Amino acid sequence: MILRVEGLGRRYGDLAALDGVALELQPGERRALIGPNGAGKTTLLNLVAGALRPTAGRIDFAGRDVTRMPPARRARLGIGRTHQHPAVWPTLSAADNVLVAARRPWGRLRAGAREHLAAVGLADQAGVTAGALSHGQRRQLELAMALAGAPRLLLLDEPAAGLAPPEVELLAGLLAALPSDVAVLLVEHHLDLVYGFADRVTVLHSGRHVHTGTVAETRRSPEVAAAYAGVK
Numbered sequence: 001m002i003l004r005v006e007g008l009g010r011r012y013g014d015l016a017a018l019d020g021v022a023l024e025l026q027p028g029e030r031r032a033l034i035g036p037n038g039a040g041k042t043t044l045l046n047l048v049a050g051a052l053r054p055t056a057g058r059i060d061f062a063g064r065d066v067t068r069m070p071p072a073r074r075a076r077l078g079i080g081r082t083h084q085h086p087a088v089w090p091t092l093s094a095a096d097n098v099l100v101a102a103r104r105p106w107g108r109l110r111a112g113a114r115e116h117l118a119a120v121g122l123a124d125q126a127g128v129t130a131g132a133l134s135h136g137q138r139r140q141l142e143l144a145m146a147l148a149g150a151p152r153l154l155l156l157d158e159p160a161a162g163l164a165p166p167e168v169e170l171l172a173g174l175l176a177a178l179p180s181d182v183a184v185l186l187v188e189h190h191l192d193l194v195y196g197f198a199d200r201v202t203v204l205h206s207g208r209h210v211h212t213g214t215v216a217e218t219r220r221s222p223e224v225a226a227a228y229a230g231v232k
């Protein structure tokens with residue numbers, strides 16, 4: 001097990017953004033996390049990454065209790081992430097963004113940075129300042145930055161948001177080519193992308209776990225249909 005989440009909760013006053021959620025990921029597993037707006041998906045990613053502290057529950061990563069560990073230490077242990085709004089240093093070149101994200105000696109890494117950029121289709125943009133990249137390219141850059149940290153778990157928060165259809169197709173190819181030993185937890189509203197990518201799908205609704213199953217099971221799940229229809 002690379003990730004085990006038990007009874008995880010996060011309250012904001014009376015609102016339970018996440019309420020007693022359990023989740024287990026195997027090394028290399030491709031898991032999608034879906035659910036309607038406000039279901040608690042980003043909250044769960046932020047709790048696993050350490051950007052938020054839980055008000056209940058426990059998070060184990062690679063056999064260690066990381067529940068109270070600061071985000072930078074979790075990153076060093078192998079938890080990489082991207083954000084709903086790409087977090088890049090706009091005045092640095094694409095290559096320097098990857099170098100900074102890698103948090104390792106620069107000399108050895110300069111060639112590596114170019115490899116990471118090539119892996120996400122940005123080989124020709126290495127010297128371009130990140131602020132001058134398109135939204136889609138900044139998303140690709142953030143993925144290269146996350147991969148430069150050699151993650152064993154990659155948390156991807158709505159990577160298709162704001163992308164045009166050809167860019168979503170490119171993203172699907174990049175996701176399919178991710179290293180097979182890296183577990184991925186993908187939060188995404190674009191269901192075609194989710195169903196093409198995931199081994200299993202977990203569905204949250206109003207902060208609660210309502211379903212985990214294969215893509216086929218998820219497609220025919222009445223709980224999932226109800227959650228999306230707002231019936232429940």
Ligand code: ATP
Pocket residue numbers: 012015016017018035036037038039040041042043044
């Ligand atoms: P979306 O698909 O719209 O991004 P989500 O499933 O990622 O939604 P979250 O962003 O995790 O949902 O939010 C879950 C709930 O927690 C929502 O009701 C949201 O309004 C609430 N929430 C999130 N952050 C805060 C905060 N800082 N203060 C108060 N409530 C918050």
